[in-house]
Amino acid sequence: MYRNILRHPGPTPIPKKVQLAMAQDIYSHRSSNFVELYREINERVKPLFGTKQDILLLPSGGTAALEAAAVNAVSPGEDVVVITVGAFGDYFVGICEAYGFNVHKLAIEWGEACTEEILAEFLMPLSNIKAVFCTYNETSTGILNPINQLARVVHSQTNALFIVDGVSCIGGAPAEMDNWGIDILVTGSQKAMMLPPGLSLLSVSDRAWKAIEENMTPSYYLNLLSYRHWAENGMTPNTPAITLIYGLSAVCDLIEEEGYEQTIARHALMRDMVRAAMRSLNIGLLTSDEFASPTITTILTPEGLDLGNYLGYLKKEYHLDFAGGLGPLQGKVFRFGHMGYCFPSDILEAVSLMEAGLQDFNYSFDPGAGITAAQKVFLNRK
Known part of the structure; x- marks a missing residue:
């Protein structure tokens, strides 16, 4: 063999330390042990996002977290811009169209990045844009978009939220959510986070929380207000991916050691x-x-x-x-x-x-x- x-x-290789962590005896997600683990991990993951905001843990693949970001922040009929430089940017287009958003698609040739000049020109004739969606790292083409520059353009030309798919690069590329002005940042477990699939991580800015609180789009399982409420008590609203969260603690160990x-x-x-x-x-x-x-x-x-x-x-x-x-x-x-x-x-x-x-x-x-x-x-x- x-x-x-x-x-x-x-998915990517899983370190032995992470495998062993996930093999621990399981305990209830309503126990004091889980609350302690959840709160500890929340603090330890924040540097990977470059944020002081809480990190929400969803028992899902990254695509579900991208959908959660969209459905919680935007209502049907509102205008959004989706920057797509490949297959996973097109995921965002599909999500936004499925929920009835008015999508303005900024499509870049596969193999090229979206520059701040291209985005600035595209945004110029548009108004009342509720959100701009963008993929940080596009795995279909191997492009890393200049997210910090794009965020600057979004906030200088619009009042839109800037929502970023960081699924394939958080933990492997610089991320400064707060300093750059990212409003919602999402990642997944099976990429640079060194875990099996099944856990997604998401962080939300104060601006985005205000928009989410005012949004009337119905959502149940992906309701981020519910996740925020339960996170205040160190829990999740539904049964989380407990063993993956054990593994996430070991991932934090490894990153902190290095x-x-x-x-x-x-x-x-x-x-x-x-x-x-x-x-x-x-x-x-x-x-x-x-x-x-x-x-x-x-x-x-x-x-x-x-x-x-x-x-x-x-x-x-x-x-x-x-x-x-x-x-x-x-x-x-x-x-x-x-x-x-x-x-x-x-x-x-x-x-x-x-x-x-x-x-x-x-x-x-x-x-x-x-x-x-x-x-x-x-x-x-x-």
């Missing part, structure tokens, strides 16, 4: 290692360096290679598991995840196995070029 070398954008700034720097280092390796192998990258994600790299199909056969071969022969492309990029790219429980040594391993597969497919390159380039970035990291 070989281990699966999972280099996906989620140091949050070091965790962010490690992700940036791994991004640079992957990009240097691909360039040395004459393999193209979808995105520019300026907006490249620290948690996932989207790689163009090597010239002359049957991508489907190559990825299948890597998984079967070398147990290396990459993700394929989505939407219009299907068959044209593959995605190299480097988030959460992933380290420079894992990048060197994956690049080495990639090279082995390329040789097996008679791809023309200088053997060892990718590993050497990635190793050089690592050795020059300081």
Whole structure:
């Protein structure tokens, strides 16, 4: 039995310490033990969001938390802007249309980021915008949007809430919710947070709470006012993902042991290692360096290679598991995840196995070029 070398954008590998934490005997979510754990975790997760606001824990995937952000803050018929740079930005479009919002879609070409200039021009003729939705890290393309700059544009040109999907980057990319002016920030457990799927985390600004209190859209299971009320007592309104919350405590341990700034720097280092390796192998990258994600790299199909056969071969022969492309990029790219429980040594391993597969497919390159380039970035990291 070989281990699966999972280099996906989620789910991602789970540390042994987290697995063991989740294997503890379970106790009631109405017990004093849970209240103590909930309140402790709430404080420990705040630095990852860059906020003084409470963190709400929803027993759901990230998409449900994105839906909660939308349905609680906006009413049917109100105008919203959705910035989409890929498949998961389109999720926000679908959510907003499902609830009857009047959607103004700012669609950016896949592989490009939304800049503050583009957003400013798009917002100029619009008025009475209730919220602007944006994906921070787009895993279908490997783009990290300049969220701090976009937030500045939103607040300088509108009175809209700025609602951000941070599902695939919180814990692996800088986040300063309060300083940047993000009104609702969402993440999920199965990405850089190093947990199995099933838990989402969400934080809400004072501005957004006021809008939520005034919003008349009905919601029951995803009612954030209910989550806020119960959180005051260290609980959730419904049965939470208790074992994942045990694991989240262990995740906090690991990040605190490494140091949050070091965790962010490690992700940036791994991004640079992957990009240097691909360039040395004459393999193209979808995105520019300026907006490249620290948690996932989207790689163009090597010239002359049957991508489907190559990825299948890597998984079967070398147990290396990459993700394929989505939407219009299907068959044209593959995605190299480097988030959460992933380290420079894992990048060197994956690049080495990639090279082995390329040789097996008679791809023309200088053997060892990718590993050497990635190793050089690592050795020059300081």
